[in-house]
Amino acid sequence: MITATEQLETYLESFTEFQKRAAGRNLPWLRRLREDAFARFCEVGFPTTHDEDWRFTNVSAIARTSFELAQNGQLPKEELEQFRIKGAACQLVFVNGHFVRELSSVGKMPAGVKVSGLAEEIDSNPGAIEAHLGRYLDTRRDAFCALNTAFAEDGAYVHIRKGTIVEDPIFLVFISTASDAPLMSHPRNLIVAEEESQATIVEDYVSVGESTAFCNTITELVAGDSAVISHYMVEREHRQAFNVSTLRIQQGRSANVASHSVLLGGGLVRNNVHPVLAGEGGECLINGLFIGNGQQHLDNYMLVEHASPHCDSRQFYNGILDDRAHGVFHGRIIVHKDAQKTDAKQTNRNLLLSDNAQIDTKPQLEIYADDVKCTHGATIGQIDENALFYLRSRGIDELSARKLLLFAFASECLDRMKPSPAREQVEKLIHSYLLQVANSANTFATGTSSEDSGRTCEEIG
């Protein structure tokens, strides 16, 4: 509470200003949504470590900073080249949260697919937005959700009509640019995939230039009955960046959704993934990899809600932490009363490469049905010295052997992604980050603590 009020004036000023000029300012429902959310933000304030959901992540650095709301962004075209991707169906570019059509390439989309900026859609097609925006996410859930909703204006809008198959991935690139004052942006993405549709969506968070930036993003992903959706979230901003993201997935009957989170960059990162299996027979894969070094703080918060019978969820998160990096895995599974025959599994494996790296892993199961299968397990270990010796005894030098073992650990996560240009892109990124980690001196300071000193716990409940 105290921290929230510190900068409340600045937020109030920004919000008043925003309400005067924002897209959809004349739509009563949207005005109300924003005002309610802002009121909620004022009421709850930024969370502290006394809050159970934020026990391991201290956001006071965000709360303390006075951020300016980013206005329409621009960027020289050549700066963008490095972020272009081969094999994409389209690439939408957002600079500081704002859709920039001139920088985007929408190409030829299959019939039945609409991709555009949310602000444009609010103006031209408010009915379609009203039907979904803020309907799934509890905008009151925490300060970040409230804040994003208060400032919800632009972001990606993807609509895929019934039965439409989009073969190539839809790429969304979110670029934070450098500026004199710390900037905040609140991208709001709405992805609606109707029944029996199929698509892959990639959100890539990057930065150009280094200055303090706060990106607070929300994606609402609606997967209709029997839709098959792969969603990728890649965080690779610079180390001055605060990135809080929330992916809220609403799954219909027999919908199959895979969420892949890859956290590589950013200084303070919190990634919330919140699927609700609302229809019978749904399947959800929540797959993630986080690789941190330096002082990075990478927090993964999963909330998997089983609201219908016969649904499967699989959570697999692997973490690699070096130097003083701090990782968090918080996996919460809620099985509602009627969600019989739920099969929920959660696995979090971590590799600590230095004595100062830290991981907090916390499973949390809340089961209100009586015929379910829920398992969770977590491991924390170092590089397996036996495996290292085995590789070296076959002629592979120590550095290469360490790299091989790191890649192998990360590849568990890659193997769960379907072959696609999205996976290739992610694979390339992961390799280059791992090389950095493997080459850094600290990796070798871990010494030769002889036997595998992993800790393992597995519970079945």
Added chain:
Amino acid sequence: MSLLEIRNLKVKVDNHEILKGIDMEINPGEVHSIMGPNGSGKSTLAQVLARRESYDVTSGEILYNGKDLLAMKPEDAACEGIFMAFQYPVEIPGISNAYFLRSALNAIRKYRGEDELDAMDFLPMFREKLKLLDMDEKLMNRSVNEGFSGGEKKRNEILQMAVLEPKLAILDETDSGLDIDALRIVANGVNAMRSPDRAIIVVTHYQRLLNYIVPDFVHVLVNGRIVRSGGPELALELEEKGYVEIDSETRQVTPA
């Protein structure tokens, strides 16, 4: 010049003396068997030769091809032609067997100044070796040793040896846990590797494997010392009398 010369080797593990002065000389083309009961130091000797760093060599020296083996890192020893088949092969999830083998072979080729092999060059040679060990090609796309049966793991070790073509191969209890069929296949693989310029050390607890891989020399290791050396007939005598009797006989013959 002998291929391997061990002089007065003493080794400690966790401050406990395991090897108490080993002397041994091995020439190219020879097959030596080191036999001994549990805890005699057989595996320690094998591990030291493969340059496992957690062993503390307190005295003695090992000359390999005239070079100081104890100054070598494990990867250098491997590149110089030393290979140890592990008693307990390690499972490495996430690295395919084929990729691992090719990386190892290329590391060794690079060390020798030879061109690295790409996947296409590698394949024909590789298939031939798989056949020798009666191994399914499918195993090659699986992660290294992951989910392999005990027999598959041991065959995989010999496969690696066949691909890497070492000058000195050390088999650390390769027979343990094998049924007779697997034992024959493994022995065939090893026998196919016998050649005038290669030496093999077979470390084993039991005489059984030596029916199939007939050694030129047998050394009996008890309590960190070689108590007797002889020809292949020593293995049979050992089988009959057991380690205790051989050890006590030796003590009577050679006063300490």
